[in-house]
Amino acid sequence: MTFHSMWAELLPVGRSSATGGYRRFAWTGADAECRAWFREQAEKRGLTYEVDRNGNQWAWLGDPAAGNAVVTGSHLDSVPDGGAFDGPLGVVSAFAALDELRARTAEFTRPVGIVNFGDEEGARFGLACVGSRLTAGLLTAEQARRLTDADGTTLPQAMAAAGYDPDAIGPDPERLARIGAFVELHVEQGRALDLTGDPVGVASAIWPHGRWRFDFRGEANHAGTTRLTDRRDPMLPYAETVLAARREAERAGAVATFGKVSVAPNGVNAVPRLVRGWLDSRAPEQDTLDTVVTGIEKAARAHADAHGVALEVVRESFTPVVEFDHALRDRLARILGKDTGLKVPVLGTGAGHDAGILAGRVPTAMLFVRNPTGVSHSPAEHATEDDCVAGVLALADVLEGLACR
CATH class of the missing domain: 3.40.630.10 (Zn peptidases)
Structure with a gap:
């Protein structure tokens, strides 16, 4: 054959x-x-x-x-x-x-x-x-x-x-x-x-490469009746973290991608209570990868704090x-x-x-x-x-x- x-x-x-x-x-x-x-x-x-x-x-x-x-x-x-x-x-x-x-x-x-x-x-x-x-x-x-x-x-x-x-x-x-x-x-x-x-x-x-899970936890609420200033919307710091990942990777000569996201309750007319995103990042050297992921997490925490959202970061896999x-x-x-x-x-x-x-x-x-x-x-x-x-x-x-x- x-x-x-x-x-x-x-x-x-x-x-x-x-x-x-x-x-x-x-x-x-x-x-x-x-x-x-x-x-x-x-x-x-x-x-x-x-x-x-x-x-x-x-x-x-x-x-x-x-x-x-x-x-x-x-x-x-x-x-x-x-x-x-x-x-x-x-x-x-x-x-x-x-x-x-x-x-x-x-x-x-x-x-x-x-x-x-x-x-x-x-x-x-x-x-x-x-x-x-x-x-x-x-x-x-x-x-x-x-x-x-x-x-x-x-x-x-x-x-x-x-x-x-x-x-x-x-x-x-x-x-x-x-x-x-x-x-x-x-x-x-x-x-x-x-x-x-x-x-x-x-x-x-x-x-070297790995996968990290970013859990942004806010407060579910009505998308039509909740004032913008009263919202704890986890989608906002998540979106800003996606952009931060691109900037950190470009600066270091590495790659970083949020390629998977899960939203709860995942309703069109609901402010989410949870946005969970998975980061994949890779670099030619370990030090570079550490710098990139640290920079992304630092930016994520700053954006989460600014929106009153809790953040948990979990490294799910890593290969040196x-x-x-x-x-x-x-x-x-x-x-x-x-x-x-x-x-x-x-x-x-x-x-x-x-x-x-x-x-x-x-x-x-x-x-x-x-x-x-x-x-x-x-x-x-x-x-x-x-x-x-x-x-x-x-x-x-x-x-x-x-x-x-």
Whole structure:
């Protein structure tokens, strides 16, 4: 089966006819279809298929218990109305790269694994990379069991409804011990490769990043009868904080976005009692990120005080800077440049990935495929067919260099 036929099979799953975007949320029907597709691809190739204690899917060529395996893959879930490439490109390319190596009659000296990590985007339960965090021990079972979606469904309830055992979740050091190297291919979430004219690049590091929840609590009241001077309207300091986030990020050379907001009671003719907004902020260095978030919170408190509104700020997740394994990163660059003699671009990214979660436990690296628009987390996300094939061939070259004679 070719890359193109696999891609065509997966393309309609979880796609909204209204927006053209994807809604492949963890432990939903669309997620189940994606998981069924993964299992089918593994079985078609005669690979050993398994699901681990945290719901991550694995397909193995060779004996994984032998250790020192080379693993590749990504995720199949999406953000709300996300694009087709973020995550799935890495999984489809993994199967296609294995097909390419078999066509080359490559002789494998190490086990090779393909993985689909569950709930990478965090779209349903608000925390990114749940599957890989649990596996790496960066999220405890107790913390995971407290995660809930917007409807109040807990993660264990959602897993159980999907046919998985939530009582089994937790750290998986034995599985991590199997992995000698993990290489994740991903569409670039920016335009660096488009600007250099290269179809494929190697990742250097992931910027430090996190998510903070800002709760502005005021007083619910009638929108038509309450004088402006008598209002404690939490929407006002929230709006001013959104603008402050933009200013702080611009000043520091970072990024900061309030991309999600919840309002209660959420009535057109009611002054809100609560406005809850989620901040996502990222920067090249830790000190810069600290400065930006501190500046945003300072501005938020000043605006809240000015309007008689209470403010609570909670850091919901945080990932420090992730430097990918230098030796593995440099080896990838040498493998990809050996035939052409060209220098492969090495670039940083502000996006989080499962590879970043695993980087503290196993040698990890990433490949990026050019995104001509730079748009991501949107239906406009794109990579050309030629660049996708170039990515498959690059991943095959890397796997051959790491796992074959």
